Amino acid sequence: MNDVRELLGRAAEDAGQPVISTEAVYARAARVRWRRRAAVSAAAVCAVAAGAFVVPGLTSGPEQSPQTSSVAAPGKLGGDSERARQLVKLLPAGVGSVEQVSLAVLIKHATPEQAEEHPLGPLDGQYAVRRDGGVGYLVFGVRDAKVLARKLGGGAKDWNLCKPGAGEPPRTDCVRESLPDGRVLTIWSDSMDYGDGATPQWGSELVARLSLGDGGELAMRDSTGFEADTAQGPLLKTPPLTRAQLRTLMLSPELLPKK
Numbered sequence: 001m002n003d004v005r006e007l008l009g010r011a012a013e014d015a016g017q018p019v020i021s022t023e024a025v026y027a028r029a030a031r032v033r034w035r036r037r038a039a040v041s042a043a044a045v046c047a048v049a050a051g052a053f054v055v056p057g058l059t060s061g062p063e064q065s066p067q068t069s070s071v072a073a074p075g076k077l078g079g080d081s082e083r084a085r086q087l088v089k090l091l092p093a094g095v096g097s098v099e100q101v102s103l104a105v106l107i108k109h110a111t112p113e114q115a116e117e118h119p120l121g122p123l124d125g126q127y128a129v130r131r132d133g134g135v136g137y138l139v140f141g142v143r144d145a146k147v148l149a150r151k152l153g154g155g156a157k158d159w160n161l162c163k164p165g166a167g168e169p170p171r172t173d174c175v176r177e178s179l180p181d182g183r184v185l186t187i188w189s190d191s192m193d194y195g196d197g198a199t200p201q202w203g204s205e206l207v208a209r210l211s212l213g214d215g216g217e218l219a220m221r222d223s224t225g226f227e228a229d230t231a232q233g234p235l236l237k238t239p240p241l242t243r244a245q246l247r248t249l250m251l252s253p254e255l256l257p258k259k
Contacts, residue, residue, distance in 0.1 A: 083123050087138075090123075090252050092245050096131030103139070106230050107200055120144060121218070121255050128232055129240040135233035136203075136240045137223045142257060145215030161186040161209055171207075184211045185250060187243060200228035203235040206243060208250050218255060222246050 081100040088098050102117075103126050104110040119125060121142035129136045143151075162174035174188035186209045192202040203224030210218040222239040225231065241249060249255070 083125055084127060086254070087123050087127060090249060090254055091241075092248075095240055095245075096129045096136075098138075099128050099130075101126050101128045101137075101232075103137070106232070107226070107228065109230075120216075121257055123255055129236070130233065131236060131240070133234060134225060134236040135231070136225045136236035137221070138240055139223065140218065140220035140255070142212075142255070143217045143219060145212075148215065148217050162188065179251075181213070183213060185209070185247065187246060187250075200226040200231070202226045204239070206239050206241070206246055208246055210250050212256070218250065220246070220250060 084098050084100040091098065102110070102115045104115040105112070117125065119141060121140075124141035125139075127138045129138060160176060162171055162176050164171055171188040172190065174186065177185045177187075179185060188207055189204070190207055191204050193204070203226065205221055205223035208220045208222070212218065222241045224236040224239055225233070227235065239246075
């Protein structure tokens with residue numbers, strides 16, 4: 001995916017949407033790091049001998065009448081927000097304390113108006129998970145079928161995410177699971193270590209995608225956190241959820257819009 005395609009796609013998708021999206025906040029650092037590493041590697045090869053990568057994000061367009069929520073600076077909604085309380089009920093014991101946050105406010109210094117969200121799923125959002133002195137994040141949301149189709153360029157709904165496209169880095173420990181009801185769950189690891197010192201520097205994470213029967217998708221990141229001046233704390237040693245726990249959460253019907 002090249003820059004022109006990305007910018008055109010984002011312009012179309014962002015019409016009538018928040019000024020700063022979760023995708024832009026969460027994926028930009030990884031995208032920049034991958035581009036810089038590719039450029040450095042190419043220069044090194046030329047010296048000796050003589051892609052742009054977009055991490056799938058979580059934005060979704062308001063194709064239906066979604067609920068709307070605003071967040072207040074400095075990005076913390078508090079552990080007692082309704083969505084945080086409902087999410088905690090789905091998480092295993094020992095995960096840590098959970099609070100709803102806005103990465104747009106934390107990282108990009110967005111205003112509450114710019115960080116306004118239009119979630120499609122009842123628990124869509126960004127959540128800080130505090131454990132053992134560190135802070136990681138669970139970030140997830142439902143993507144509408146029309147929005148997803150635009151991102152895939154009209155491609156097949158059963159696209160194999162374990163086979164990245166041209167210019168994208170390989171996906172480590174990628175497992176694609178076909179479920180009995182026809183949905184497909186894909187989970188992989190991402191070190192987020194592209195070696196160029198970009199800020200924020202994201203820690204390692206697990207990434208999950210669940211294709212939905214209506215052509216939409218549930219996307220989730222299970223991150224050890226990020227390092228920057230605005231970081232809420234040190235990185236977690238491991239993602240908030242194990243791979244098995246992430247799978248269980250991804251299959252929770254409570255994360256999906258009610259039919």
